[in-house]
Amino acid sequence: MGQLWSSAVLCPGQGRAEAPLMDVPFLTWKGEPMLTTYHLLWTMRVETPLELDASPGTALRGALFSAIWRRFCMNKQARTCLECQLLQVCPVSALLAPADDLRAPTLQRLNGQPWGRDIPRPYVLEPPLEVGRRYEPGEQLVFGMTLIGRRVELLPYVMLSSQELERQGLGRPLPENGSPPRRGEFRIEQIEAYHPFSGERQQLYRAGERQVTTPTLAVRAEDVRQRALALSEQRVTLAFLTPLRLVRHGTLCKEPDFATLVQRLLERLEQLGQAYGDAEEARALAAQRGRLLALAATVRCEKHTTRWQDMPSYSRRLRRATPIGGLVGQATFVGELAGLRELLVWGELVHVGKDVVKGDGWYRVSSSVKGDSLPTACFPWLQSHAHASFSWGYDG
Template sequence: MRLEFQKYTIFLKPKKTILLPPYKGSTFRGGFGNSLKRVVCLFRNKNCQECPLNGECVYAYVFETMSLSKNPLFILDNHAVVPHPFIIEPPLERTTVYEPGSQISFNLVLIGRAVKYVLYFIMAFEQLGEVGIGKGRGKFEISKVEVDGQVIYSDADRALVPAESKIFEVPEEFIISDGHDETIGIEFLTPTRIKYQRQYISKIDFFILITNLMRRLALLNVYHGSAEVPRWNHKLIIEEAKKVKIIEDTTSWLDWQRYSHRQKTKMMLGGVIGGIKYEGKIKDFYPILRAGEIFHVGKGISFGLGMYRLLM
């Protein structure tokens, strides 16, 4: 399985004081959708599914990706959600006040076809800067966008230097090694919302993590990759994952609340943060775990939830 992606770092310069909450995922993700629609949509009062430009529209692809649930290629259960082809990774710092002269940066991960639309994403964030974010609607401008430390867009000329996308490969053949047991640590950097038996869990067993990662990667591949279901031997992989045990767990549950303008209600989006250490035959799971570092795991991923790093 091969997934195309690219990670961009977007740098903002406040024009006025910007007041943000400690967790900033909702701030950037919440206004982005409306801004993208303002940038690209010709028929704002028309339902995306009824629009004649649906098949070519950036907004429709990003936010209204059509379900393939009627296609025998991949059957979604009633609790699955078509994944968005982007992730906004907010700044992890706890700073809440940004004055003019300071800088805010966050990461934008684009997946599949969305990589080709990066300029539309940049323009949407430019438009969001004119509207303002946070309490008091503090306005900002984009100063630059980088890929791997190289500037591909700046406010000097507002011209995009194309950056070649990356490919992450996850083997579809799972080979059981005869290696010895080893340990691996995972630090959940943002609230991680994982379900098991339809309930959000605060203890993330290794096999539950792997199950959710495989599901996440399969959905991304179907909708934003080759449109094929990975040929994994799920039963074998999960059986092996169940042999890996938790040996240290310092995670905790962090409640996070956001207001949904679409649903006009407050939503609790808490999840697990902190560190956990596993022990067992882990080597064969490295590709799946490393994929999760890029593509996250669990629910609410477009808000930056489910971000973690491996501690080898």
């Protein structure tokens, strides 16, 4: 892959010159596997007191959405992306509110029913795990973002929105930041690509430097296969780092439900594959639904230390708070797992369940009943919290 763009200068907070919208090219893709994931690590330096509430992923998602929309939306009069005439050519919609092309085959649920025009967003967030955290000036705030499949082509738009992201601030409005109360201010120090299995990192952007690098680190199918082979064929432990919100037959799953987890993973991977990867490979996965669901039905939960954590999230579109809480903690499952290990590893990367774009449904899988050190080894921004006991239920 060559340089992402040549004329853009990314210097958040330093009066940078930004490339016009049409100067940011899209990458071309050939021979894309069913899915490829690109993992980004954002490091920000707090400049004024900043507080995140009980749902830091919601705050981060809202800030990113607002920054990209303000910077690049060309039709702000439209009430929603679905009502906009630019829907099929707009990078804002492609990243934040993608919709099915009416001319394309309709995506189907496992039960054969159509999903409608909305399709999964091509990203997920890995938020800070300390909820309700207050950051003082000088402290670092670090979070992860995963771009899925060919939508890594939209990375320039994300990075070109960084100045707007800094301008609008983050977190609760605080009286000590001014009158009227203002959100916390920060500056983006660096953005890195990293490989969640090897820990390898690649610097994409650093404050004060004029060059932005194209990400070359990615997780592909072979990486997933190798990680899956290292897992036990008979026992796995899932550590739910952020709330897992699954629905089965219209009812929330308030205890670990392996069969429903697998069903939702299958649905998610098929949709993501069709939308952002290789549709033929996605259809091949769909052909294995029956076999994989039958395997999942034989797996039982041996023990768990999960609990339900309620969590509200304010929706600007609905103008009200909506619940995004779910299960946190750990669950150990036993059974014939050999054929399901790759599926579980993919779930680590793309999350599962509802509200994944706000950070929900993030888990790690291991072969140990006690879990393992993979969260801190494979997700570098968690290393500073390795000895913390998180409100979301994972003890590192």
